[in-house]
Amino acid sequence: MQAVSGKQRIYLSSPHMSGNEQKYIQEAFNTNWIAPLGPNVDAFEEELADYVGIGDAAAVSSGTAAIHLALKLLDVHEGDTVFCSSLTFVASANPVIYLGAEPVFIDSEAETWNMSPQALGRALEEAAQARKLPKAVIVVNLYGQSAQMDEIVSLCDTYRVPIIEDAAESLGSTYKGQASGTFGKFGVYSFNGNKIITTSGGGMLVSNDLEALKKARFLATQARDQAEHYEHSQMGYNYRLSNVLAGIGRAQLEVLAERVVARRAIFNRYYRELSEIPGIQFMPELEGSWSNRWLTALTIDEQQAGISRDQLLRSLAEENIEARPVWKPLHLQPLFEGTRLYAHSENNIVSEQLFESGLCLPSGSNMTEEEQMRIIACMKNVLKKHIALN
Ligand SMILES: *Cc1c(COP(=O)(O)O)cnc(C)c1O
DSSP: OOOOTTSOOBOSSOOOOOSOHHHHHHHHHHTTTTSBSSHHHHHHHHHHHHHHTOSEEEEESOHHHHHHHHHHHTTOOTTOEEEEESSSOGGGTHHHHHTTOEEEEEOBOTTTSSBOHHHHHHHHHHHHHTTOOOSEEEEEOGGGOOOOHHHHHHHHHHTTOOEEEEOTTOTTOEETTEETTOSSSEEEEEOBTTSSSOOBSOEEEEESOHHHHHHHHHHHBTTOOSSSSOOOSSOOOBOBOBHHHHHHHHHHHHTHHHHHHHHHHHHHHHHHHHTTSTTEEEOOOOTTEEOOOSSEEEEEOHHHHSSOHHHHHHHHHHTTBOOEEOOOOGGGSGGGTTOOEEOSBTTBOHHHHHHHHEEEEOOOTTOOHHHHHHHHHHHHHHHHHHHHHO
């Protein structure tokens, strides 16, 4: 894809600093708390736990590390299966194979683009019959939209399977008034550079099980036993967040609510300008839920729009605009060849349809209105041309 030079690049989602980060970083430098752990880490954990309304939070080096620790705490090992949403970033499922366990993928449903309760129900029923229930279910909240948590929690309760809520993309979202990421045994957030708030890299594991989070901190610092000398009876990891980066996180958390408002405004502007165009359908927001709209996502019906998703992506790229296809479902990834998928219904694999027709538009909270209007103008231009020709 050749970009036309001279036009300023518009990114999908770039870091957006508040200006206050320097204050916390300076504090870390002034007190020489450069080493991992320290007052910023403790404060960031407490402030985030308060924000989402959960018992405790453990700051780690990435969202992926948080998922890995959650699976480890649930005693996932070789020979186990773990159910996971298929329509997601690979990081949701990679930790399953770190532990030698087998992922089984669950399809999406149209209402939320997230895990289909219908498919999950079938998968759990079959697993129970085969006397091989999964050790955990990893539920992803795609692009900020919560999954149908009532249905999913109720199904998992019935079979007594713990939930890990992958809320890497949905920090700041709510479902029936409750913070996204607080519905499972464990919740996971990411502060990677492209997420709604960032520490440049980092993650958080949250839970109401305080003992489990103590154990998470232990495992994340090389599983060091109580002793003057370095004593180890278990295998651990080096997974804690640095005190400098936690300082960035504290300042970012202060503006999280603003960032959600900004991303929702971006979604609303796209919606206002583009939703009337035939063949365009925006990602829905489930009634009773409130999405942070991390990324504005939509599908293009090629028949109606007269143009394919990929043609539209190419036109945007020519204008130096970074848009992306929706995640490629994990059951289609070569890495996971041979794994099972539970489809939404027999002749309907929703995640594949979303992958074929879906795209994400630039949604960064620091994008200007002018930049967004440039994207909108490009899309209108391309789409109207093709519709006229039809
Ligand atoms: C970003 C992301 C992760 C991983 O987070 P990192 O901090 O990058 O390791 C996990 N799951 C989903 C759905 C993500 O989008």
